[in-house]
Amino acid sequence: MSKLPRAPRAPGQLTDWQIAKRLLTDHMKGHFWRFVIAFACLFATAAASSAIPFVSQHILDGIFTDRRTDLLVPISLLVIAVFFVRGGATYGFTVVMNSIGRRIVGDLQMRMFRAKIWDDLASFHATASGHLVSQFTFNVQAVLGAVSTSAAAIGRDAMTLVGLVAAMFYQDWRLALIASVTFPLSVYPLIKVGRDLRKVTRKSQFGMGEMTSYLTQVFQGIRHVKAYNAEQRTITATEKIVWSVSRMMQRMTKIKSYNAPFMEVLSGVAIGAVIYYGGGQVIAGNRTTGSFFAFVLALMLTYDPLKRIVNTWGSIQQGITAAEGIFAMIDKRPGIVDRPGAAVIEKATGAIALEDVHFSYGPSIPALRGVSIEIPAGRTVALVGPSGAGKSTLLNLIPRFYDPTSGAVRVEGHDIRDVTQHSLREQIGLVSQETTLFDASVRDNIAYARPGASQEEIEAAARGAAAHDFIASLPQGYDTQIGEHGVRLSGGQRQRLSIARAMLKNAPILLLDEATSALDTESERLVQDALTRLMVGRTTLMIAHRLSTVRSADLIYVMDQGQITEIGSHAELLQRGGLYARLWLMQTAEDEPSEAEAPLPVAVAG
Numbered sequence: 001m002s003k004l005p006r007a008p009r010a011p012g013q014l015t016d017w018q019i020a021k022r023l024l025t026d027h028m029k030g031h032f033w034r035f036v037i038a039f040a041c042l043f044a045t046a047a048a049s050s051a052i053p054f055v056s057q058h059i060l061d062g063i064f065t066d067r068r069t070d071l072l073v074p075i076s077l078l079v080i081a082v083f084f085v086r087g088g089a090t091y092g093f094t095v096v097m098n099s100i101g102r103r104i105v106g107d108l109q110m111r112m113f114r115a116k117i118w119d120d121l122a123s124f125h126a127t128a129s130g131h132l133v134s135q136f137t138f139n140v141q142a143v144l145g146a147v148s149t150s151a152a153a154i155g156r157d158a159m160t161l162v163g164l165v166a167a168m169f170y171q172d173w174r175l176a177l178i179a180s181v182t183f184p185l186s187v188y189p190l191i192k193v194g195r196d197l198r199k200v201t202r203k204s205q206f207g208m209g210e211m212t213s214y215l216t217q218v219f220q221g222i223r224h225v226k227a228y229n230a231e232q233r234t235i236t237a238t239e240k241i242v243w244s245v246s247r248m249m250q251r252m253t254k255i256k257s258y259n260a261p262f263m264e265v266l267s268g269v270a271i272g273a274v275i276y277y278g279g280g281q282v283i284a285g286n287r288t289t290g291s292f293f294a295f296v297l298a299l300m301l302t303y304d305p306l307k308r309i310v311n312t313w314g315s316i317q318q319g320i321t322a323a324e325g326i327f328a329m330i331d332k333r334p335g336i337v338d339r340p341g342a343a344v345i346e347k348a349t350g351a352i353a354l355e356d357v358h359f360s361y362g363p364s365i366p367a368l369r370g371v372s373i374e375i376p377a378g379r380t381v382a383l384v385g386p387s388g389a390g391k392s393t394l395l396n397l398i399p400r401f402y403d404p405t406s407g408a409v410r411v412e413g414h415d416i417r418d419v420t421q422h423s424l425r426e427q428i429g430l431v432s433q434e435t436t437l438f439d440a441s442v443r444d445n446i447a448y449a450r451p452g453a454s455q456e457e458i459e460a461a462a463r464g465a466a467a468h469d470f471i472a473s474l475p476q477g478y479d480t481q482i483g484e485h486g487v488r489l490s491g492g493q494r495q496r497l498s499i500a501r502a503m504l505k506n507a508p509i510l511l512l513d514e515a516t517s518a519l520d521t522e523s524e525r526l527v528q529d530a531l532t533r534l535m536v537g538r539t540t541l542m543i544a545h546r547l548s549t550v551r552s553a554d555l556i557y558v559m560d561q562g563q564i565t566e567i568g569s570h571a572e573l574l575q576r577g578g579l580y581a582r583l584w585l586m587q588t589a590e591d592e593p594s595e596a597e598a599p600l601p602v603a604v605a606g
């Protein structure tokens with residue numbers, strides 16, 4: 001079976017201690033009183049647990065050896081009280097610690113989300129969305145595990161341990177010393193397990209990210225999975241990922257459990273030594289059976305919390321590894337930020353200019369090579385050219401989704417790096433081939449452009465986009481839920497909703513990226529009409545493969561391999577006989593009916 005790719009190296013340079021300290025100072029300090037309550041519960045649990053050996057000594061010596069009936073009732077009541085306190089305190093502790101853990105998780109999730117949502121597009125494209133989602137779910141869960149389960153258990157068990165060890169020394173310091181000789185040895189597995197666990201935890205976090213990404217892609221592309229009869233292939237591929245993650249998880253548990261047999265042997269040695277020495281004393285008559293058993297019981301109770309502390313150390317290591325990734329995400333600063341004192345564009349007329357713009361996605365991929373374009377306010381300019389020419393890249397520079405490598409993009413005469421991103425994007429309406437609709441009502445989807453818009457405004461936008469009639473015929477009209485990505489609508493309907501959105505935004509600049517290319521002729525006509533209405537009075541930059549849609553543009557720029565190769569009106573470009581004319585000829589030839597489709601000549605009776 002194939003293996004998942006290697007997990008990337010740790011993103012941050014923080015040490016374990018720095019990460020733990022940051023978790024403590026940034027996320028736990030607001031919970032002081034909750035911690036006080038939790039520790040009060042801990043103290044009660046530890047005190048009650050430490051009382052058990054004393055009570056049992058009285059049971060053995062007082063009831064069984066001395067046969068005192070007057071002790072029966074008080075000792076029974078004492079036992080009930082001890083367990084009552086333990087039960088109540090354990091409940092209180094669990095609830096309060098979980099509430100702290102859950103609040104910390106929510107806080108981490110929101111800090112991550114705030115950092116991410118302001119991040120630039122390039123960074124989003126660099127990370128598969130599944131990895132992002134798994135930071136919010138799997139990794140955060142690991143931190144919760146470390147905080148509320150492990151840290152809590154260590155707190156509680158450490159207190160209990162102190163109480164029980166004190167009780168053991170109080171009963172018989174010599175026996176207690178014999179039993180404690182093995183304690184320091186329990187530190188060894190902590191160190192050993194910690195290192196191995198960090199490595200495998202990083203890998204399994206990466207594996208979970210891969211799995212989330214893969215599953216999201218499969219479920220979103222389910223139509224194609226079925227259309228290509230790819231179910232069985234998908235099962236096989238999924239199996240590889242699932243079992244690879246499963247193996248990593250098993251390995252993690254295995255490493256976490258290394259210390260369990262070690263600790264069992266240690267406790268066996270300690271109990272054996274105490275029985276050998278203490279048992280000898282009972283036989284020699286130097287010690288009562290009751291005090292001996294009370295001691296052995298205390299010893300057994302001591303090893304339980306000790307074992308748990310050692311075991312939960314693994315969860316803490318996992319939590320710290322997860323927090324490392326989470327903090328890296330929180331600390332990431334976007335590559336595109338507003339300059340200090342950036343200007344605010346008030347209502348723009350929409351003039352756009354690109355001046356000798358170069359851009360590349362990576363060191364070796366120049367996507368734009370010295371592009372200059374001028375779009376006067378209120379005009380329509382079209383970009384055409386073969387696939388991969390750089391048209392969408394150019395369009396993405398205008399809302400500053402990316403910054404050019406060199407050259408400048410100007411809106412209203414401002415270099416867009418000198419104005420706030422918010423005010424720049426306020427001036428732009430975007431309609432693209434892939435519409436982004438949310439699983440919400442039609443109304444909310446249109447109002448996404450301007451939350452708080454009135455029903456009249458939303459309806460006017462829908463009418464302008466030729467969408468009102470189909471919306472009115474939906475079961476709940478504007479309140480109809482349209483499903484994830486608008487799955488309950490047709491392609492043309494989805495497109496008209498996104499035009500309605502742009503209508504409602506009413507921005508002076510309009511960017512159309514293949515807005516009609518995925519539609520059939522009838523839908524295209526409706527959408528085209530809606531777009532024509534939308535374009536009135538706005539500066540429009542449109543990309544279209546179908547050249548018939550760009551014929552009426554004021555100016556057409558032809559792009560090829562990241563450069564502008566021709567400029568002119570439709571008629572001028574045809575006359576020139578270059579790339580545009582060739583593309584036009586090819587498309588008109590495709591649009592004309594072929595011989596096979598031409599109507600058959602009708603035989604005329606003679």
Ligand SMILES: Nc1ncnc2c1ncn2[C@@H]1O[C@H](COP(=O)(O)OP(=O)(O)OP(=O)(O)O)[C@@H](O)[C@H]1O
Pocket residue numbers: 125361362365367385386387388389390391392393394
């Ligand atoms: N996010 C990205 N990361 C890396 N390279 C990219 C990215 N987006 C596009 N490219 C590359 O940049 C070049 C220009 O792509 P672009 O999408 O701008 O072309 P286009 O003219 O819009 O093509 P089409 O008409 O097919 O949409 C192509 O070589 C493409 O592979």
